[in-house]
Amino acid sequence: MLRTIKPKFFKYKNGKLPLPVFFPDATRAVIRSLDTSDLEATKTNGILVNTFHLWKDMNKNILSKAGGIGPFMDFDGAIISDSGGFQVGSMIKKNPGVGYVDDEGAHFKIDGKKGYLTLTPEDSVRFQMELGSDMVVVLDDFDAPGAAEDENMESVKRTILWAEKSKKEFENICVKKKLTKKNRPYILGVIQGGRYKRLRKYCIDALVDLGFDGFGYGGEEKIKGMVNHDISKFVADNTPGGLLLYALGVGKPEDIVALSKLGYTIFDCVLPTRDARHKRMYVYNADSIEEINIKSPDFYSFYTPDKTKYLDDLSPVSKACDCVTCTRYSRGYLAHLFKIGDFTAGRLATIHNLRFYSILMEKIREQNRSRK
RNA sequence: GCUGAGAUGGCGGAGCGGCCAAUCGCACCAGACUGUAAAUCUGGCGCCCGAACGGGCUACGUAGGUUCAAAUCCUGCUCUCAGCA
Numbered sequence: 001m002l003r004t005i006k007p008k009f010f011k012y013k014n015g016k017l018p019l020p021v022f023f024p025d026a027t028r029a030v031i032r033s034l035d036t037s038d039l040e041a042t043k044t045n046g047i048l049v050n051t052f053h054l055w056k057d058m059n060k061n062i063l064s065k066a067g068g069i070g071p072f073m074d075f076d077g078a079i080i081s082d083s084g085g086f087q088v089g090s091m092i093k094k095n096p097g098v099g100y101v102d103d104e105g106a107h108f109k110i111d112g113k114k115g116y117l118t119l120t121p122e123d124s125v126r127f128q129m130e131l132g133s134d135m136v137v138v139l140d141d142f143d144a145p146g147a148a149e150d151e152n153m154e155s156v157k158r159t160i161l162w163a164e165k166s167k168k169e170f171e172n173i174c175v176k177k178k179l180t181k182k183n184r185p186y187i188l189g190v191i192q193g194g195r196y197k198r199l200r201k202y203c204i205d206a207l208v209d210l211g212f213d214g215f216g217y218g219g220e221e222k223i224k225g226m227v228n229h230d231i232s233k234f235v236a237d238n239t240p241g242g243l244l245l246y247a248l249g250v251g252k253p254e255d256i257v258a259l260s261k262l263g264y265t266i267f268d269c270v271l272p273t274r275d276a277r278h279k280r281m282y283v284y285n286a287d288s289i290e291e292i293n294i295k296s297p298d299f300y301s302f303y304t305p306d307k308t309k310y311l312d313d314l315s316p317v318s319k320a321c322d323c324v325t326c327t328r329y330s331r332g333y334l335a336h337l338f339k340i341g342d343f344t345a346g347r348l349a350t351i352h353n354l355r356f357y358s359i360l361m362e363k364i365r366e367q368n369r370s371r372k
Numbered sequence: 373g374c375u376g377a378g379a380u381g382g383c384g385g386a387g388c389g390g391c392c393a394a395u396c397g398c399a400c401c402a403g404a405c406u407g408u409a410a411a412u413c414u415g416g417c418g419c420c421c422g423a424a425c426g427g428g429c430u431a432c433g434u435a436g437g438u439u440c441a442a443a444u445c446c447u448g449c450u451c452u453c454a455g456c457a
Contacts, residue, residue, distance in 0.1 A: 033411075053408085091409065248407040250407085251406045269407080270405085275405070278412065307401095308401095341411085
């Protein structure tokens with residue numbers, strides 16, 4: 001109902017990106033197996049870094065010395081920092097031995113260290129501001145998929161409480177640093193509530209009252225590996241138009257196509273990078289980039305690069321791709337690199353998959369333009 | 373030539389009378405991966421039938437033998453490796 005007005009750009013300190021956009025995950029300030037030059041060559045213009053992992057692992061002085069995570073990586077694209085909320089779900093709730101959550105924050109047990117490392121919503125915002133992120137995501141309480149309604153209710157309430165604390169901290173920092181609406185980063189509220197529309201609505205209404213630049217659709221559950229389009233549509237339909245709508249952790253190419261139709265404009269996912277290292281590549285079912293048809297239900301296929309049958313194949317991985325891997329090397333060479341276990345195999349596969357995703361976003365934008 | 377050790381599934385390598393179609397690793401095949409505790413994890417891997425429980429067949433260099441029962445014990449043969457000539 002409210003999604004008629006969509007923002008057109010993601011504005012950041014070095015420019016603006018046309019939406020929708022996909023941010024691959026550089027969790028620990030690196031796209032695994034790639035350096036920033038590789039990344040740029042894939043025409044990826046934004047990445048997601050992770051507060052929890054960097055906060056835990058990074059030297060405390062280097063960020064201010066470097067002038068933020070972007071300069072540190074020598075990456076001048078857009079940077080979103082995730083809050084650490086996902087780690088509440090993926091680490092603590094999946095395995096209670098790893099920590100616990102209360103209203104104060106998330107308490108993580110760190111290997112080889114006594115006691116707990118506590119990440120509060122305020123810590124998360126502060127650290128993200130130190131990172132120099134272009135979008136600060138508030139810490140949220142994330143339930144494991146399949147959680148009961150009362151558990152989800154508790155998480156929603158805590159998510160709202162944390163959102164409120166985060167917003168306050170964010171505003172304080174902006175005042176202190178003299179950041180205005182024009183030059184401050186975006187701040188994103190995260191909508192929890194599992195598969196319960198009542199809870200989603202409750203969460204949305206509370207967050208809208210607090211005031212954010214956009215909303216993240218979080219804690220989404222998969223049905224047979226597919227995003228729950230019923231809930232994601234409900235969330236899209238019940239959030240105010242004109243604001244950024246971010247499908248956190250989404251996802252498969254077909255899900256990105258589907259959710260961008262619903263109004264989501266920002267996506268991130270580990271799939272292209274992790275899959276590449278795990279020997280799953282994405283290839284368009286087309287002979288050239290021009291011929292790619294994302295409206296077709298089977299517009300792409302998986303390609304397993306290390307199969308024996310590719311060892312003597314001199315053709316490229318994909319003809320509908322202009323990445324380094326496809327333009328310069330053969331299937332046979334890539335299969336050989338995987339076979340001998342060289343790191344370059346993961347690198348070339350990652351480069352290709354990221355270009356697949358950047359082409360996907362180009363195609364979606366193209367489609368949106370022609371629809372108008 | 374003598375002495376010693378050994379020959380196991382595509383490879384390496386366990387097993388040393390029954391619970392062995394045979395631990396395990398590699399290779400190979402298939403599957404999973406969604407705000408990265410993940411260059412990871414799961415499954416299959418002699419042949420045939422079966423969705424599965426399971427059943428049948430052929431197998432531990434080779435030819436015999438002992439035994440109710442042998443990859444496992446005994447003998448001959450072939451080959452390999454090490455030491456000595």
